[in-house]
Structures are given as C-alpha cells and as structure tokens.
Amino acid sequence: MINQILLWLDNSPAARAAASWTIAFARSTSARIYALYVLPATAKSRREKRNSVQEEQAWQVLYEVEDEAFDQQVRISLLLETGDPLSRLTEVCTSYQPDIIVVSADTLLSAESLIRHLPKPVIFYKLDKED
Amino acid sequence: MHKKISELLLRSAVILELKAQEKNAAIQELTAPLIAEGLVSDEAEFIAAILRRENLESTGIGSGVAIPHARTNAVKDAVLAFGRSNAGVDFSSLDGKPSQLIFLIAAPEAMKREYIWTLAKLSSLLRREEVRTGLLNAQTADEVYAVVERYERL
Helix, strand or coil, X not given: CCCEEEXXXXXXXXXXXXXXXXXXXXXXXXXXXXXXEEECCCCCCCCHHHHHHHHHHHHHXXXXXXXXXXXXXXXXXXXXXXXXXXXXXXXXXXXXXXXXXXXXXXXXXXXXXXXXXXXXXXXXXXXXXXX | CXXXXXHHEEEEEEECCCCCCCHHHHHHHHHHHHHHCCCECCHHHHHHHHHHHHHHCCCEEXXXXXXXXXXXXXXXXXXXXXXXXXXXXXCCCCCCCCEEEEEEEEECCCCHHHHHHHXXXXXXXXXXXXXXHHHHXXXXXXXXXXXXXXXXXX
C-alpha cells in the first residue's frame, strides 16, 4: 500500500515530467506527495542575490507542481531545504517516512548513492521522448 | 513584467492585529477588505476556492508563515492581503507552528503565471528571518510596506 510519496524536484524538464507522472500515480492510489527541492548551500554574504534568484526559481517549480496536483485533487506538501542534496533527502525520508521516492533519471544525484543511502524503494523516472 | 509584492499588497488589507483565532475566520477577515474594494466579485465562491485548497494541502509554509491562496474567476485582479496574529493561527504547517504572518493571495483564473510568480516571490521573501522579524515588529502599514520594499529589491 502506498500512502506517501516523496518527490525529488529540480529545475529540469525531466523533473517536471517526473512530477506529472507522480501526481497521476498518487491520484490512482490516493497517496499524499511530499515535493522536495534542495538548494545547495552557498556562502550567504557573497551570493545573496544569486541565492534569492535560485530560491525564487525553486519555489516556482514547487508551486507549479502544487497547482497541477490541486487540479488533480492530489494532496501535496511543499518542502524547500538548503544543504547537501543527499543528506537533506535522507533526513526528509526519516522525518516523513514515505513509502517510495520518485527521482528523475536525469538527476545529478548518483543513482548508486541514492539506492545505497535511502531507506525506501526509489523509482527513477526516465523522460519519455514524447514528454 | 510582474508586479512587485509591494504593488500587489492592498493598503486597506494590511491588518496588524487579526481578531480571528482560527483559519476559516482569518481567511474571512482577510477577504473582507478585498470585497470592500470590489476586487472580489463573489465572496462565497472565493472563500470556497481558498478552502478547497486548504482542505487538500497545508498553506502554512513553516516558521510562523501561511500563504492561503486561490485562483478563481471570483477575483477581478491579482491582489494581496496581509494579516498578523500575535497568538498565531493554526494553518497545519509541517513544522507544527501556528502562523503569525498570513498573506492571502487572490488572482483571476487566467493569471496563472503572475499567481505562481507571486507565490514564489513571497515564499522566498518570507523564508528570510530578517523579513519575518521586520513584519512582526512593524507598528504601522507603512512599516510593513517598508520591510517588503526593502527586501524585495535584493
């Protein structure tokens, strides 16, 4: 039984396609989605402007996914974190106890690391040529 | 070109002491000035649209902030309302904290890009501790505008 899905997002077309697939899957199983976007940590004083732009882009991705989920009547919570991506992903898994994790196959995270570190099954969504 | 947050924020909808103690009442209190200004044409439909979203997901983004929002044709133009609650209102935030700073976003159905941009910009601003502190300490509506204007330029 799949009740909770953790969706890894970034600012790529592949991640958006993975989100659409996840929303459709969540709808069919009445599951809740936790949508997670992790921003890399940078020195605040040097890169405040860039951080702000990156953060706005991250929120835009999250809210676009939220809007799509809302249209499909799928429950979703948005999470924006900062830090090492794999560490944050692992922490969020521990906090929210998803049944599965969905990641775009094009993510910069290594598939081997994800499978080795994450405590739950991982689905890698590969961008279809028709997406 | 998107409007700035300070341009979208309706002056008569800056409420420094919300009377409401629970979510639905807070949403109604923040909606009232939008109706008075003629920006919401159908109060029942607008509040229903906000609550449909609230029932499906939490708009409490944590750190004492909530951003209830709706895109519906009951709204004539994109607009923001702001309310501050000393005790905080439960918006079912993932961090479990009540929301003291509540921004309500209303937009017409057709303004999806503006709506998403406003949500993103506002969420980004409100993640900054100095913005939240500034809004919590503001004594007047002018000071609320000053905090928003100062940090949205960065």
